[in-house]
Amino acid sequence: MPRLRKPFFNRSVHEVAPELIGARLLFRDVGGVIVEVEAYHHTDPAAHSYGGQTQRNAVMFGPPGYAYVYRSYGIHWCVNFVCEPAGSASAVLIRALEPTEGLAAMQRRRHTKDVRFLCSGPGRLTEALGITHAQNGCALDAAPFELHAREEAIDVVSGLRIGITKAVELPWRYGLRGSRFLSKPFKV
DNA sequence: TATGAGATCAACT
């Protein structure tokens, strides 16, 4: 199973995002299969990088293949994969995983046994994996991260993004069709 | 099932 390296991310977010569906993400041997992501581009009013570089979003303006982690609503951490050549400030938000490895660790951190709710949402999956701002700027192709390309053909659906107030109409959310582990179902 | 409030913080105006 090939590991995803930096060149994989050095392409348009719109190519990378759907290809991440079905890939396996591990952080310190805990994680699972990516079933939901959203693409953010610097020309997109909903993106953190839209208004230019700041201290918070600096990693988005760096080279591809790194993690951008930010605080959401003062409570959660959310993790993005930086894409496209350095300076284009585009990234893919990881929104949900199907938990496959390290179940016990995730259940302990999330205070629930129900696998359905371990990683089905951007804030939930960082809590389950133990990802925090300490991982901001971390390379994705080196420990403690491990990212493997998907092996089989799968059915990817796209739809409108969630939880944002700007550029709501852009269909830049991608998911694994029919997965039980999505943060919300896709509209048919 | 659906809606609503509260938690809590760093960036930005």
Added chain:
DNA sequence: GTTGATCTCATAC
């Protein structure tokens, strides 16, 4: 001082 790329719990229907 305001605002979120969110989640959980409570209350209502």
